[in-house]
Amino acid sequence: MLARGRYRRDRTQHELPKPIPYKRKSAKGNQASAVENGHPLADQHTNERLRAYELASKARFDNIEAVLTSLSAGYGRQDFARWANKTLQAQLGFELPLDVLEQASIGGLNLRTLYSQCVFEQFLAFSKEFFEQDPLNGQQTEQVAKQLQSMGYHAIGVAPCADGRLAHIVSYVLRLPYDLVRRKAHAGALFDVSESVRNWVFIEHMRFREAKPNAANEPTRYLKIASYHFSKADPHHQGCAAHGSDDAKAAQAALDKLTDFRQAIENRFGCGSTIDVVLLGVNTDDDSLRVHVPDERGQVSLERYVDTHTLYHQTMNLDAEAAQRQIANTLVVGNRRARLADDAANLRKVLAWLIERNIAQIDYVHRFEAGCYPDLGHAERFIGIGNGFEEVQLRNLTYYSFLETLEEGLADVQVGIKIFKKLNLCQGRSIPIIIRADYDGRVAESKSRAAKKAQRIEKAVHEQFADLSKVGMLHTLCTLRDYTSHCAAHRLDSETN
Known part of the structure; x- marks a missing residue:
């Protein structure tokens, strides 16, 4: 047994050696x-596979804005909702529920709502591919x-x-x-x-x-x-x-x-x-x-x-x-x-x-x-809070913070909101927040408890950031996942508890 107190630290601040500026x-x-030639310790085949996955995965989210612009140009068509879904399916690989499209079309096309909904749909598809195909x-x-x-x-x-x-x-x-x-x-x-x-x-x-x-x-x-x-x-x-x-x-x-x-x-x-x-x-x-x-x-x-x-x-x-x-x-x-x-x-x-x-x-x-990322700063596509998010393994895809309750993790979420005010709000985009609650499929009522936990966090998020929520600049999606298997995350509102 090690001597008690052996690892007591010196609380004084140490100075790190000054790094050589990157050029x-x-x-x-x-x-x-x-x-x-590549480095002798690097497998170029692996690097190429990882690169293909990174580009394809980020394109899922980065193409959303351009597609929504094309939807905006077609707004006013008599069959707009059905036409919009055909466009979404062809260009992004999914359709939105007709009631979502119709609601977002009242009094003008609500691109803020549609943006978040598209991010949510892409995340669910992304999660399914990650766990079922194991690309990494x-x-x-x-x-x-x-x-x-x-x-x-x-x-x-x-x-x-x-x-x-x-x-x-x-x-x-x-x-x-x-x-x-x-x-x-x-x-x-x-x-x-x-x-x-x-x-x-x-x-x-x-x-x-x-x-x-x-x-x-x-x-x-x-x-x-x-x-x-x-x-x-x-x-x-x-x-x-x-x-x-x-x-x-x-x-x-x-x-x-x-x-x-x-x-x-x-x-x-x-x-x-x-x-x-x-x-x-x-x-x-x-x-x-x-x-x-x-x-x-x-x-x-x-x-x-x-x-x-x-x-x-x-x-x-x-x-x-x-x-x-x-x-x-x-x-x-x-x-x-x-x-x-x-x-x-x-x-x-x-x-x-x-x-x-x-x-x-x-x-x-x-x-x-070329030896240095072009996006030196933040370029995340959405905020993820809660448990899990194992499927998020890509740089600058998600600002992810582990938390059990919003009260305990509030400081982390506030940092994320601050980041996304610069990333999204300044560009007229809403802030998409995905909430994850994992559960143990082997344990009775674990799924039900996870659902209630996700809903508590969701409610607390909208209350804490009411200034953004009330004007439609913050949207949330609750997801659940059985962490004992390699199944994908799924939408909470599609489940019966």
């Missing part, structure tokens, strides 16, 4: 070799789970910021199967420690009772990752809104949460050695990482990190094995006391593994985005 010109100059191979977990356990870990929990520029952190940035990773997003990566402890207890209970994902007597650990974010291209404006684009503040806040989580496990169960924590900084310009390297005791420091963008270029002209060796060497921490055991040896192995996977994503950005 688009240099990125394009270095792109030629990257695009021509996220349900294929066996091989990666074995790799993870061989390095000493049985489960991973990721706590990213709710910012849509981190929504793809699991499937793209870290290249992990979504079914293997528990992701709960909060503004500023300020995850709920108590909720995370309850989930850890559930995982350990499964290990004791059912030996899933492995037996409790196997010496593996739980890995908790918190990821803050920053922008090298525009550090003072495109950083984390929840922390005022202050990178040091964002990093310290995420580290504090990790320390609180580990200390909570130690204080309550006396077994802090069964978990490890990782702090990652995500550069939202190019998906590279600031990987904070732990010392021999697993302690994380803000000042000690490696930059995967630098590693990407340093290892570009090496073969795969040499690149892996160089990555491993960058994670070695100087041992001042020769007899001090390296308790973080396994953690550094898994960090090297994650860095290799991230380098494939950096290669993706170099190949398809």
Whole structure:
């Protein structure tokens, strides 16, 4: 058992080393070799598959506005509702209920209502395709789970910021199967420690009772990752809104949460050695990482990190094995006391593994985005709140915030509304909010309770943001999903409870 209080942190603010400003010109100059040959640790076939999925998925939502413009031009036709549905089906792949179209046509075409309704329909179709076709191979977990356990870990929990520029952190940035990773997003990566402890207890209970994902007597650990974010291209404006684009503040806040989580496990169960924590900084310009390297005791420091963008270029002209060796060497921490055991040896192995996977994503950005995303800031298509949203694995698709009640998650939702006032309201578009409540299909009344929860959240959203709701600038859709299977999310109002 670890000594109680061992992980008590120093609450003083640390200064992160100043990042070298990102230069688009240099990125394009270095792109030629990257695009021509690709990095030795990147699978180009996988990158092409991921790119095709990203473009097709975002086009679902980005084409809505142009189609609605064409509907507006045809408004006034005698058979408008039926003609509009034929147009929607042909160009977007769905039809709206006739009563929705007819209601939106009273006294002029209500494009705000139609915009949100189209976003909702596209999301439902998007969810169905994601779970039924598994385009990201996220349900294929066996091989990666074995790799993870061989390095000493049985489960991973990721706590990213709710910012849509981190929504793809699991499937793209870290290249992990979504079914293997528990992701709960909060503004500023300020995850709920108590909720995370309850989930850890559930995982350990499964290990004791059912030996899933492995037996409790196997010496593996739980890995908790918190990821803050920053922008090298525009550090003072495109950083984390929840922390005022202050990178040091964002990093310290995420580290504090990790320390609180580990200390909570130690204080309550006396077994802090069964978990490890990782702090990652995500550069939202190019998906590279600031990987904070732990010392021999697993302690994380803000000042000690490696930059995967630098590693990407340093290892570009090496073969795969040499690149892996160089990555491993960058994670070695100087041992001042020769007899001090390296308790973080396994953690550094898994960090090297994650860095290799991230380098494939950096290669993706170099190949398809000239090394730097054109949308440096927010470009989300809708707000998602509640549980789940596993199907959202794309950058800047959704501002997603995990919450159980609006009261607890109000600050996160307010950040999302603030973002969408600039994204949508300034362009005359309404704000679509999708509410998700997951349920356990094996448990009696679980679905009914989830439905009531979604409806409570929906009511609270319209009350809290009544100024937008009353003028038709905020619309909501309640969805449910059985998280025990790979079924799609479905509309709540189509269900009988």
